Amino acid sequence: MTFHIRSLRTNPLALGVAILSLALLPASAQTDSEHKKPPARWMNSSLSPDERAALVVKEMTLDEKISLLHGTGSADLGPVSPLAAQSNGGAGYVVGIPRLGIPAIQMSDAAYGVRSSGENGRYSTALPDDLAAAASWDLNAAYEYGALIGRELRAQGYNMSLGGGVNLAREPRNGRTFEYMGEDPILAGKMVGRVMSGEQAQHVLGDIKHYVLNDQESGRNAVNVNIDKRSMRESDLLAFEIGLRESNAAAVMCSYNRVNGDFTCENKYLLADVLKKDWNFKGFVLSDWQGAHSAAKASAAGLDHEEPGEIFYGDTMKKAVQSGQIPMAEVDDHVLRILRSMFATGVIDDPPEKSVVDVVGGFEVAQKIEEQSIVLLRNEHSQLPLEVSKVASIAVIGAHSDVGMLSGGGSAQVDPPGGNAIMPPREGRTTWQAHIWFPTSPLKAIRAKAPAAKVQYNPGTDPASAAALAKASDVAIVFAEQWESEGMDLESLSLPNHQDDLIAKVAAANPHTIVVLETGSPVTMPWAGQVAGILEAWYPGNRGADAVAGVLFGDVNPSAKLPITFPKSDADLPHPLLVKPPKQSTTESGDAEAWKKIAKGLPAFQVTYDEAFKVGYKWYDAERKEVLFPFGYGLSYTSYSYSDLKLISGKIVCLSFRLANTGTRAGAEIAEVYAVLPASAGEPPKRLVGWSKVKLDRGESKEVTIEIDPWYLSVFNVDRDAWQLLPGDYTFLVGSSSRDLPLKESINLK
Numbered sequence: 001m002t003f004h005i006r007s008l009r010t011n012p013l014a015l016g017v018a019i020l021s022l023a024l025l026p027a028s029a030q031t032d033s034e035h036k037k038p039p040a041r042w043m044n045s046s047l048s049p050d051e052r053a054a055l056v057v058k059e060m061t062l063d064e065k066i067s068l069l070h071g072t073g074s075a076d077l078g079p080v081s082p083l084a085a086q087s088n089g090g091a092g093y094v095v096g097i098p099r100l101g102i103p104a105i106q107m108s109d110a111a112y113g114v115r116s117s118g119e120n121g122r123y124s125t126a127l128p129d130d131l132a133a134a135a136s137w138d139l140n141a142a143y144e145y146g147a148l149i150g151r152e153l154r155a156q157g158y159n160m161s162l163g164g165g166v167n168l169a170r171e172p173r174n175g176r177t178f179e180y181m182g183e184d185p186i187l188a189g190k191m192v193g194r195v196m197s198g199e200q201a202q203h204v205l206g207d208i209k210h211y212v213l214n215d216q217e218s219g220r221n222a223v224n225v226n227i228d229k230r231s232m233r234e235s236d237l238l239a240f241e242i243g244l245r246e247s248n249a250a251a252v253m254c255s256y257n258r259v260n261g262d263f264t265c266e267n268k269y270l271l272a273d274v275l276k277k278d279w280n281f282k283g284f285v286l287s288d289w290q291g292a293h294s295a296a297k298a299s300a301a302g303l304d305h306e307e308p309g310e311i312f313y314g315d316t317m318k319k320a321v322q323s324g325q326i327p328m329a330e331v332d333d334h335v336l337r338i339l340r341s342m343f344a345t346g347v348i349d350d351p352p353e354k355s356v357v358d359v360v361g362g363f364e365v366a367q368k369i370e371e372q373s374i375v376l377l378r379n380e381h382s383q384l385p386l387e388v389s390k391v392a393s394i395a396v397i398g399a400h401s402d403v404g405m406l407s408g409g410g411s412a413q414v415d416p417p418g419g420n421a422i423m424p425p426r427e428g429r430t431t432w433q434a435h436i437w438f439p440t441s442p443l444k445a446i447r448a449k450a451p452a453a454k455v456q457y458n459p460g461t462d463p464a465s466a467a468a469l470a471k472a473s474d475v476a477i478v479f480a481e482q483w484e485s486e487g488m489d490l491e492s493l494s495l496p497n498h499q500d501d502l503i504a505k506v507a508a509a510n511p512h513t514i515v516v517l518e519t520g521s522p523v524t525m526p527w528a529g530q531v532a533g534i535l536e537a538w539y540p541g542n543r544g545a546d547a548v549a550g551v552l553f554g555d556v557n558p559s560a561k562l563p564i565t566f567p568k569s570d571a572d573l574p575h576p577l578l579v580k581p582p583k584q585s586t587t588e589s590g591d592a593e594a595w596k597k598i599a600k601g602l603p604a605f606q607v608t609y610d611e612a613f614k615v616g617y618k619w620y621d622a623e624r625k626e627v628l629f630p631f632g633y634g635l636s637y638t639s640y641s642y643s644d645l646k647l648i649s650g651k652i653v654c655l656s657f658r659l660a661n662t663g664t665r666a667g668a669e670i671a672e673v674y675a676v677l678p679a680s681a682g683e684p685p686k687r688l689v690g691w692s693k694v695k696l697d698r699g700e701s702k703e704v705t706i707e708i709d710p711w712y713l714s715v716f717n718v719d720r721d722a723w724q725l726l727p728g729d730y731t732f733l734v735g736s737s738s739r740d741l742p743l744k745e746s747i748n749l750k
């Protein structure tokens with residue numbers, strides 16, 4: 001299913017559409033270039049961001065205030081202001097107030113790299129996708145991921161990122177699963193928090209999205225998600241809560257969908273009660289691109305800023321303020337939140353200056369992160385790593401692996417240097433929902449690792465000829481792909497285009513068959529038992545092929561673990577069939593009035609998350625379902641042993657255990673800790689509460705200590721509207737995956 005409404009995604013600079021009158025806009029906002037020296041009072045950095053913002057607000061006219069509360073438009077989503085001509089070419093542009101020294105906000109999508117670089121004649125690095133980053137379970141790598149994006153945003157002249165996707169993978173067929181951080185709220189929350197911290201340390205405004213429960217793309221502008229409070233607090237909301245607590249991200253983007261009856265962007269419970277009051281969020285809430293549906297209701301509920309234009313937060317809001325329908329204090333709060341975030345992240349004190357993007361440095365970071373993110377799922381008879389001296393011939397098959405590796409689409413799409421590796425010349429640019437291969441060639445990378453071997457390519461389109469090549473080779477490496485994007489969901493977790501058949505035929509022809517997956521979601525693998533090796537490489541970024549070859553030939557010892565369960569089949573999912581919208585809840589492709597219908601609110605259809613907080617492994621555990629590969633699973637070229645678990649209970653529970661590298665290579669093991677809560681809690685069988693990624697030389701062992709945040713052991717008590725640590729027996733399980741936990745100790749918490 002595709003949604004035409006995001007199909008143009010046109011750069012506002014290139015517009016010739018409905019134009020708002022310049023006269024409607026504040027004179028002060030019209031020319032960013034007329035910078036006057038800002039009054040010193042709020043430029044005094046010894047004042048707090050709140051004090052500085054409050055000083056500015058006092059000086060502002062109503063028009064100036066309103067000008068900060070909306071963007072300047074986007075061609076496919078309603079009217080566009082002429083001021084959009086001053087946009088840096090990103091997804092959002094908010095005029096500055098030169099008279100007061102307040103710069104414009106230049107926003108760019110930046111999920112796995114800065115978007116729209118191609119159409120703007122710039123370059124940006126494509127990191128491995130966000131789910132891949134989560135597979136590293138490495139908080140430092142996550143920080144580096146964010147820092148790189150932050151640096152490249154600044155180099156391109158942006159001061160706000162629209163990355164930070166952290167919707168839980170409640171529905172793994174969601175076409176944006178690759179933009180998110182997996183199925184566990186603690187892992188996802190901590191990882192996105194680090195990405196945000198890395199970005200904001202570069203003095204750009206960070207943004208966490210899409211708040212919340214936007215867990216499927218089908219009918220996203222209409223769907224009403226039904227879920228009870230406790231379940232949402234302990235699952236999807238918890239990921240956001242942790243991410244914000246870890247990072248103080250400047251912004252939260254509310255999503256397109258409804259939750260329990262109200263659109264999230266005008267949902268008082270989600271915005272005012274939970275986000276702003278309970279979590280004490282000091283930043284601002286901006287709508288997803290046409291996620292706003294009202295002025296007064298949204299403003300009272302806590303929406304601070306409308307994107308991309310001003311359907312509600314421009315003139316309509318001004319009139320509502322003038323008529324007393326919207327109190328000025330509410331407007332001031334919206335403005336204050338935006339300004340205090342700008343002061344807090346440093347975008348006013350240290351505005352970005354355009355510079356040359358560090359391309360080479362970016363390639364290195366992308367490769368390093370991918371090396372930590374590739375998950376080794378199967379390695380029968382230690383087929384991997386390949387020994388160069390023993391392999392005389394290699395068949396490289398499928399997924400355009402002669403020229404490139406796949407990337408995820410939609411507003412996350414990063415433009416490949418040189419254009420799409422498989423498109424003919426001049427068509428090598430990225431267009432909305434085109435399948436984009438980055439020019440990182442597995443065939444070349446494999447040839448470079450095995451220069452003496454005969455390495456031959458077969459496209460895999462004819463399984464018989466691929467099998468024949470495999471049969472004639474010592475080793476067959478099949479690259480398989482599952483493309484996904486914003487604006488669509490996967491029909492199923494099966495590999496498309498008969499790739500299962502291809503793999504089965506190649507595996508039947510050669511027992512030394514290795515499958516390398518380029519997917520944004522889990523996939524089913526009816527052939528898993530027939531192949532010798534399986535690597536999940538995700539959408540691997542600019543340098544994917546080098547990273548994959550490094551793992552195949554053992555220069556890199558894999559150390560990643562799945563941040564998401566790979567089920568055996570769609571039938572095992574909480575909802576074997578994804579709920580599709582009825583016709584009236586969608587808009588037609590090519591309908592120029594679609595944005596008006598969306599603004600009004602398309603008729604709702606219902607999705608009920610009755611699996612509640614049993615997301616991912618919690619569901620499979622509770623249902624006692626076998627899975628293909630469990631959450632937290634991933635192999636290494638060495639082996640580890642776990643022993644001597646001790647629990648030390650003080651104010652917080654602290655665990656220590658011995659982890660030994662019992663194999664023949666240095667490696668890094670992600671040791672995972674799960675807790676079983678007292679039966680009275682009524683929770684799923686277990687939850688992840690901590691982990692540590694530990695580097696160990698061959699033969700080395702270490703005492704690992706992990707402190708458990710009491711919050712992670714708590715349940716959300718709806719009556720008290722608070723987290724509660726229940727008294728009772730807690731069992732801690734430690735090991736290498738959610739289904740391999742050899743160590744176990746219990747403790748009673750009062």
Ligand code: BGC
Pocket residue numbers: 006091109162209288289411486
């Ligand atoms: C997406 C957001 C994105 C925005 C701006 C929306 O369609 O859902 O994730 O940031 O567009 O491009």
